[in-house]
Structures are given as C-alpha cells and as structure tokens.
Amino acid sequence: MAKQTKRTKAHTGDTLVPMGFAEAIAAVKTNATAKFDESIEIAVNLGVDPRHADQQVRGVVNLPSGTGRDVRVAVFAKDAKAAEALAAGADIVGAEDLYEKINGGFMDFDRVIASPDMMALVGRLGKVLGPRGLMPNPKVGTVTPNVAQAVKDAKGGAVEFRVEKAGIAHGGIGKASFTQEALEANVKAYVDALQRARPSGAKGTYVKRITLSSTMGPGFKIDPASLNA
Numbered sequence: 001m002a003k004q005t006k007r008t009k010a011h012t013g014d015t016l017v018p019m020g021f022a023e024a025i026a027a028v029k030t031n032a033t034a035k036f037d038e039s040i041e042i043a044v045n046l047g048v049d050p051r052h053a054d055q056q057v058r059g060v061v062n063l064p065s066g067t068g069r070d071v072r073v074a075v076f077a078k079d080a081k082a083a084e085a086l087a088a089g090a091d092i093v094g095a096e097d098l099y100e101k102i103n104g105g106f107m108d109f110d111r112v113i114a115s116p117d118m119m120a121l122v123g124r125l126g127k128v129l130g131p132r133g134l135m136p137n138p139k140v141g142t143v144t145p146n147v148a149q150a151v152k153d154a155k156g157g158a159v160e161f162r163v164e165k166a167g168i169a170h171g172g173i174g175k176a177s178f179t180q181e182a183l184e185a186n187v188k189a190y191v192d193a194l195q196r197a198r199p200s201g202a203k204g205t206y207v208k209r210i211t212l213s214s215t216m217g218p219g220f221k222i223d224p225a226s227l228n229a
Helices: 002-010 020-031 079-088 097-101 115-133 148-158 180-196 224-228
Strands: 039-046 058-060 073-076 091-093 111-114 158-162 168-175 207-214 220-222
Touching: 020 180, 020 207, 020 220, 020 224, 058 180, 073 097, 073 115, 073 148, 079 091, 079 097, 079 148, 091 097, 097 115, 097 224, 111 115, 111 148, 148 158, 158 168, 158 180, 168 180, 180 207, 180 224, 207 224, 220 224
Parallel strands: 073 091, 073 111
Antiparallel strands: 039 168, 039 207, 058 158, 207 220
C-alpha cells in the first residue's frame, strides 16, 4: 500500500481539466513509471443508450501502430481453411476437437475467428464465449471465409470496440514504450472508428468525454475537439 501511495504522490499533470489529445498522451507516458511496459487504455463516453437497438455501437479498428500485445487467436475451420489459418499465424485451429476443448474449460486465447460453415458448431458455445466478448461476429470480421486475413488483422493490431451499458467504449491502444507519434495515430484511429460507427439513434453530442490512462497511472481527460483539428 505504501508503494502505491508513493507512486500516486509522484503523479504529475492536471487530471481534472480536459487537454489536447497530444498533451494527454505525453502526460500518460510521463506517469507510466511502473517497472513493466504499461498498457495504454482509452475510454470514450458516448451519447448513446445501448439499451435501444438503434443506439448500439460495435465494430473493429485496425490500429496503425499495432497494440504491442501478443494476441492469441483461436480459429474454427476445416481442411484448406484450417491450413490457411495456421499458415497465417493462428495459435490453435480446429473444429469439433476445438469445440470440446473450449466446452471443457480451455480459454487460452484472446480472439476467436470462424469460417461461416463452422457457426452452427460455434453457436453452441454462446454461453461460454458470449459473456467474455469472444463470440465470432460477421460485423467485426471474425466470421469470414477469409480466415487467413482475419488472423493477420488480429495479430497486426485489429481491436474490437463495443459500447457497454453505461455508454462507454474502451480498449487498449498501445504501450507506454510506444512513441508519441505512434500513440497519437492509434488514438485518432480509435476515435475515428467510433465516429464512423455512430448509430442512427444517437442524438445530440455523440463523443462526450475521452479519458486516457496507463495500467498504473492516473487518467487524463482529452478535449474531443482537439481530435478534429
């Protein structure tokens, strides 16, 4: 507890007043002082009510600078598609055998991709994958005949976003070791993707608040207008 207090006291910068996004990124990097490479997280408060079908926000964004994470990918595919997925770098590929492993408790993966013909099988895992946000979905490109490209995208920096009950979408956009320019590119790409995914039912101000933080550091508020400059 004492170590945490010392770290908190060492934090610098104003966490209450919104600032330009480049300034916020610099502040987050300055305060990422842990002994490991801290992840950088973005949280965007949107002017939507996800309880309404016409105010759902979901999609995928390819971060230009990558995520800095080793994403473990599981693929449901058979025959040639299975071979393509393995060649593209999938960590585990299978069909009925993969279904049995996951149904038995195996969860050593971060993304699940499936070819369309596998969805009857994968659908039976809805109660297992759904609550963890891992259920393949064609809207975010994880149900696709081109499983090889989906694997490459997942490994290369594709990040899914989905608005939660409180109207907040959040995700990882890199590591503290990334350059300022790399993080700026990722922040802009993430927010731009949310803008493009604006649902028809959203009224008034869409992007209300944006906060950026590192794993162990404080959150810094971003002025949304600074991303339109």
